[in-house]
Every structure is written in C-alpha cells, then in structure tokens.
Amino acid sequence: MSGTPLLSLAIWVPILAGLLVLATGSDRNAPLARMLSLLGAVAGLLVTIPLYTGFDMHTPAMQFVELKSWIPSFNVNYHLGVDGISMLFVILNSFITVTVVLAGWQVIDSKVAQYNAGFLIMSGLLNGIFSALDGLLFYVFFEASLIPLYLIIGIWGGPNRVYAAFKFFLFTLLGSLLFLLALIYMYLKSGGSFSILDWHQMPLGMAPQTWLFLAFLVAFAVKVPMWPVHTWLPDAHVEAPTGGSIVLAAIALKLGAYGFLRFSLPIAPDASHQLAGLVIALSLIAIIYIGFVALAQEDMKKLVAYSSIAHMGFVTLGFFIFSAMGIEGALVQMISHGFVSGAMFFSIGVMYDRAHSRQIADYGGVVNKMPKFAAFFMLFAMANAGLPATSGFVGEFMVILAAVGYNFWIAFAAATTMVVGAAYTLWMYKRVVFGAVANHHVAELADINAREFFIFVLFALGALGMGLYPQPFTEVMHSSVNELLRHVALSKIQ
C-alpha cells in the first residue's frame, strides 16, 4: 500500500483528460481529440492496474483508503477505498472505457471532442461510485454519472433518442431520490455519520430496516434493472450509440447490483433475509419471462438488452440466496457480463455501421462476407448463451449450484434459462450470420478492420480468460465475500 492515492487517480485522471479533450473544441481538431482521449483512457486503465497487483487478498478490510474531510457541516468525507468486491469493477470500468474510445474512433464524426469527453468523465464518475465509502459521496457520483449518459444518448443516439434519454434519466432519478432520503435518515440515525462502514455496524430495528431496504430496492432495482422497472433499458440501449450501449450494459447496470452488496445486505441484513423471497421472485421473473421476451425480439440491440436483464436476474438471485458460492457466482457473472454484453453490443455496432440496420430480418449470410467477424461474434454469442469454457458459463453455473443448495425448484427454474438463453442468442446468430446472402446490403459488407479486430481480441481475452481460468478473479473476492456473509448472518436488531 504505497502512498500514491491510486483511487483518486482512477477517478480524476479520466475526468481531467475529459476536460482536456473538451478544450480541443471543434471538429477540426477531431484527430487530436481522439488521440488525447485514447491516451486519457489508457492512462486511466494503467493507474488502476496497481490496484490489482498491490491488492492484499487475505483481508476483507478496505484497501487503498483515502480519507479527507469534505463538508464538515454534515460530516461528509472524501472517503475512498476498495475491497475484493469493488476493486474488479474499477478495473473493468477503466478497461471498458478504452474499448469505447476505440469503438467510436471512425464512427463518430460529429462533436468528437464532446463525445469522448463524455465517456472519459463518466468513467471517472463510475470509478468514484465503486470506490466511495461515504454515503453522500457515493450518491453524488451516482447521480452525476447520469448527466454524461443522458447527453450521450440524446446527442448521438437514434431517431427516438430524446424519449429514451428522458426515460433513462427520470427513471433512475426517481429511484435515487428515495435513496437520498434513506441516506439522510441513516445519517441522522447514526448520530451524524455518512460513513458506509459505520452504517454497516449500526443497530437498527426491523421496521426501519424494512423501509430502508425498500428504498434501496427501488433505487437499485431501477438501475439493475429488475422486472418490472426494466422498461427504460431496452429504449436506452436501442437509441444509444454503440459506445453508450457498451458502457450502459457493461458498467452502469452493475451499479445497482453493487448497491445491493454495499448497502442493502450489510445495512439491513434482517430485512434482507425477510424480503429475500420478494427479490428472488423478481429475479426469477426477470430470468424466465424476460428470456422469452428476448426470444421474440426483431431488433438485435433489443434482444441483447433483454438478455442483459435476464442475466442481471441471475446476479440478484445469486445475492439473495446468501451463500459464498452464490455471491461469488453473481460477481463473476457481473464481470463476465461486462465483457460479453460489451462485445455483443460492439458486434451489433460493427454491423450497424456498415448496413445501418439493427433488424435481424435485414441480415443473413453475413459469414460469407465477414468471416473474421462471424468467428468473433460466434464466440460472444456462445458466451452470452452461457456455454462452458466461456465466462458466461462460470457465473451462471455457480449461481445455479448455490441455488440448488437453497431450494431445488428455484435452481430448476433458473436453469431453464440456460436453454432459453441459448435459444434466443443462437437463433439470432443463425438468422444473421448463416444462410445465403440475404440482400445487396449484406453483399456489400466488408470484413472488420484492424481496429475492430483489436477491440474484439480485447473482449475475447476477457471472456475466454475468465471462462477457462476464473481463479484470478474469484480469489480476490473470497475474503470480502465471506466477511460480507458473516456480517449479513448477524442480526442487527437489539
């Protein structure tokens, strides 16, 4: 644990880089803006690597802690730190930012500086969310991260982008305003502390726990998103530019799930146990019902968006069966989904850039024209369907295994999605990629270029690496997850 404020760097390097990129101004300087953004993103990734290499995996305590007074009137601190749960997300986020900058390299040709700056700033804010240990600091990052995504969807999005941007913003804000009240309540209850770690230790009666749990649930369920508050996600995904979809799926959705682990479970453990049934029920609905909804989609982005909801259902399911296997499986699933869904959206973006359509019906026989692309797309489709040797398999398998120990029928219901998931992903793949060349648009498709190839390799390394050898990912989680479970098992009612 060196003296360098690594987490601060992880937050502020991308934000400052973003501001610098903004300063390049108009599109005449677009190449400069692109280079600067790439440098910023790579620098942002580099500063997060020591977080992993210097991580002490034998302690559940927060590491790389930074603590400075921020607003003494309310005892709000600039308090950062990561444990085995959050550390991986900081790195994943910084990694995704690099791919996003690369993904928009040629495609985005208007307001390049603003586009890239938006993603860099958002990346910093997201890192802030994952490393904040102060409730208000968390909230500030949480809300502020809405602004760049709102602008990204609204400016560079599809035809219905305004509707999607508003829906995205207002849905999320509704949840987070109630969350803010919950934070204020806990601040007063704990005698004037905004420290999340203090809140973990704070005794609470059953009634306040229940209310807090419900407030958290609304906030995080919208973000995850869980059925029935998921409706903003397909709209946002469909309208967002490729980069926006990647960040949304790979990182933004994880915030809700992360919130469950950081707030709901440890702060209201008794309520969590009591209301676990509710969350599990919602998760199962998401897994099964949304799985079938995905099957019926005509639009590729919508299909992947719905499959994201189903995958996140696995994550929340894994959390609320309260076993180490379940939570670790859910975390693996989150990270794997970060790679896989990011790659899926990128694949769709690659096709969309060429043929300007996302409709499955407009494609067919892509393999004849884009063999390299088809190979990568195949890999990620497999991973999305959760086939063994890909990262998607590991997480889902762990969650199902844990669920068997909890209740066989829940596990059985969840396992059916392996089938549904394979069905909708592979069916889409078949319709898009195989068969005869469907029309002249497809006939004109050119295979991926070196830049796209490179991005695919990055994603593939993540997805395959995690599928074949997940241990580097799981071993850093162990002690934090065990500590969390030990904590959740203790009643807070006195």
Add this chain to the structure above:
Amino acid sequence: MLAMACLILLLDLFVKDKKRTLTFVATQLTLVATAVLTFAMTSADVGYTFSNMYVGDLLSDLLKLLLYLTVLVVLFYSRGYILEREQMARGEYYVLVLFATLGMMVMISANHFLTVYLGLELLSLSLYAMVAMNRDSVPATEAAMKYFVLGALASGLLLYGMSMIYGATGTLEIRAVAERLDTGQVDRTILVFGVVFLVSGIAFKLGVVPFHMWIPDVYHGAPTAVTLFIATAPKLAAFAIVIRMLVSGLIVVSSDWQSMLILLAVLSMAIGNVAAIAQTNLKRMLAYSAISHMGFMLLGLVTGVVGGDAPFVSISAYSASMFYVVTYVLTSAGTFGMILLLARNGVESDDLDDLKGLNKRSPWFAALMMMMMFSMAGVPFFVGFFAKFSVLQSVVAAGQLWLAIVAVLFSLIGCFYYLRVVKIMYFDQPIDATPIEAPMDMKVLISANGLAVALLGIFPQALMSLCAVALLRSL
C-alpha cells in the same frame, strides 16, 4: 453604518447625469463603496441604531454583502440590454436599482415592523416603476399594473397584520414583541389574526402559492434586465424579513405560522413545478420554477422551528434555507444573464425555442446554461444539489419524513423541464446559425458565474459555514 450607506446612495442620486456610461460606473462605484463600508464595519456584536429601529449583526452584514454582489453582477449583465433599447436607455434604471437596493438593505437590517414595511415599500415602488419602464410594451405595462395592484393589496395585508400585532403586544419593535410574547400575557386571538395577515403579506412578496399570481406575468412581461433583478436580489431581502419577523419576533406562536407555511410550501412546489412543464416561454418557465424554489426554501424555515428546543438543529435548518436562497440567487442570476446575453441586437430571446441547438452555436455557453439547469434541478456536482440536500436533511431531522417525500417527488417532476432545456440546447438543431457575440466583460462574468455554480458544488463547505455562523451569531 446604515446611515452612512444611505447617505452615499442618496448623494449619488444627485451625481447622475445624462451620460449613461458615467451613470453605470457611478452606480457600480457606489455599490463597491457601500460594500467596503459594510465590510469594514462588520463585527460579531449585535448593534442597534435609530432608537432600535435598525439592527446590525452578522446576518445583515453577510446578506448585504451578497446583495451588493448580486446587484453588481445584475448591472453588468443588464448594461448591454439597456443600452440597446432606446426607450429604456435612461439613467432611471440605475437610479431605481439603487433605490431598490436601499430598500432591501433596510429590510435586511430591520428591527421594527415599520422599518420592514418602509424598506419593503421602497423596494416595491422601485420595482413597479422598473417593470413599467418599457413604456411601449403592452405586456410590460400589464405586468406592472398587475404587480402594482396586487402588491398594494399585499402591503395592506402586511400593515393590517402589523397593526394587529401592535394591538396584541403594544409594541412594534421586533425583539420587544418577542419579549412580550414570552410573558404570555397577550391576547391570543388578535395575535393569531395578525400573524395570518402577516404571513399572507410575506407570502405575496416571496411569491408562493396561492399568492403567486403576479410572478409569471411580471417575469414574463418585464424587460429581461428587470426580471433578472426581480428574480435575484429581492429573494435575499425577503428571506431576511421572514427570519426577522417570524423567527426573531414571533417564534412563540410558531405553531400557528408553521402550519400555514407548510401548506404554502407544499402548494408552491406542486403548482410551480407542474405549471412550469407547460410553459414555452423561458422566462415564464423560470417564474414557475422560482415559485417552486421558494416553496422548497420555506420547508427549511418551517422545520427549523420544530427543533426549537434544540437550538443547534433549528440553526442548521435556517442556514439550510439561507444557503438555498443564496445558491438560488446565484443560479438564477446566471440563467437570466444567459437570456440577456442571447438577446442581443434588440431582439428578445426568451422563448425556449430560441435556445435550440445552442450547443452548435456556442458549446461554452451551452455548457454554462446546462450547469445552471442541472443545478436548479438539484443534480450533483452542482451547488443546487447541496442546497436541496441540506434542506431535505433538516426536514428529515425534524421528523417530517412525509414532507421530505413530497418535496422529493415534486423535484423529480421539476427535473423534467430543466432537462427539457438541456434537450433543446443539445439535441435539437439550431434555427439560426449566427454565432453568439457578447462583450468581453459579460463573457467573463457569466463564465465566472457558471464556474461558481460548479465549484461551490464541489466545495460547498465555506458558504455553508458562513450561513451557519451568521445565523448563529444573530439569532
């Protein structure tokens, strides 16, 4: 101290001549000089002058300094606008602004109900005239008439309330009223009647529902430079008289005015936010948003009283309100400044559609306007978030959880129309592509204003503790 300030102001009125630039400079110098004087005489003690009619304490010093700053900024923003409009390009604007400022200073330092009234009338009369300054404009004249008639009514209500309080307590000096009330030998019925009238009068001046009718018309009809003035500085003064009259004077009967204010606050937030959605005129939309903001601010005042027995809690609630007002003034100064900046070459630019594609025309100004909007909506990292947060915090601390939930829900509704402004600036195509030109001083100032909104959002502590200290020393 006050006498000195008044003297300078009055002296300055005779200095005025036809040259507008000179008037402008003279006005600004007056403000700076007064500010220096006030600053020099700032002391932690509470001092009284004019046979206890005036009070000089830290609260009044702080508010006055903020007032000078606001007026200074307002004048910078308005200068170009005034110059371009022949029919209003007179020194009168500056004179009236100074008179209004004097009125507000009197209000801020009032320690006597009549002093409050005096200051209020000085302010109001100047404002009536300012609203009507654009003589050829029908909406402006209509707005001025409306403002005048309703304003006179409200002043009447206020006076009536004061007379009843006099009847009940036998004095009009604010501290003395509080002392009399403490003894408990007061005719309760008359007193409560008085309080009702007083609260109505104040509610009119603050512009909260159901005494809000004048706000949209005046904001909309008045020349933008005047709207800018009305939307900013008087809010500081209004906050001061609420603190002086209700908190310093009538704290004993707080349970009576508190329930009234809760009702007013909730109604304001409801009507202000909902009505703002339907507006197509930016100034009118901001008028409704002002109504809802004042409602939010009242929440802080209201809850301060609940924790009456624990002084620390109530002080933090009042300072939350004060912080709210100050940040609101800062943000709305920036917003109206932006409207003025866009309204160049004699053409108004106050429809929402005029903002279309601002990002294409000037990314920097669009970014500034976006900061203002997000700040008003209460999204971090902008200062508006901390204002909302501190008020909400005090509301929850007072145990009024349902009130906090209502406030939160209405601010969600409010978010919609601020977001719409951002949408119009960023997502829509510009109607005319002329780049925006503005004089250098305006550019610098509005950038500073925008950055202040952002920087205070990242480091809100200094201003927060300033408000808290001022209130702690003064109450």
